[in-house]
Amino acid sequence: MADYNQxxxxxxxxxxxxxxxxxxxxxxxxxxDRNNAVLMVGYMNEEAVRRTINTGRVCFWSRSRKEYWVKGxxxxxxxxxxxxxxxxxxxxxxxxxxxxxxxLACHTGRYSCFFNTxxxxxxxxPGYD
Numbered sequence: 580m581a582d583y584n585q586x587x588x589x590x591x592x593x594x595x596x597x598x599x600x601x602x603x604x605x606x607x608x609x610x611x612d613r614n615n616a617v618l619m620v621g622y623m624n625e626e627a628v629r630r631t632i633n634t635g636r637v638c639f640w641s642r643s644r645k646e647y648w649v650k651g652x653x654x655x656x657x658x659x660x661x662x663x664x665x666x667x668x669x670x671x672x673x674x675x676x677x678x679x680x681x682x683l684a685c686h687t688g689r690y691s692c693f694f695n696t697x698x699x700x701x702x703x704x705p706g707y708d
Contacts, residue, residue, distance in 0.1 A: 598670040612661040612675040618684035619692040655680040
């Protein structure tokens with residue numbers, strides 16, 4: 580097994596180099612930069628990626644409404660972008676943010692959208708062997 584190297588060289592990509600799916604979208608995992616918690620997943624097209632870069636606020640493409648939306652516009656729960664990474668295949672994004680306002684990511688009023696456990700899996704805490 581290869582050693583993990585946190586000092587690996589970063590490879591900058593242009594938004595146009597991302598590999599968007601057949602609908603022109605790429606999933607964006609939103610992670611709290613302060614504590615590494617995964618808050619939500621949204622979808623971006625090339626324009627949403629550009630808007631996110633240009634404004635420093637997370638912009639998504641709504642698949643259901645077919646429109647752009649900036650996280651926090653209606654709720655006040657804005658995300659200040661700290662960094663954006665593409666995965667090794669350039670078909671998914673990791674967007675590290677600082678939550679602003681009330682600091683809630685989920686439309687249910689929770690800090691994170693990931694609060695449901697999957698039935699049938701023996702849930703284990705961090706540090707298990």
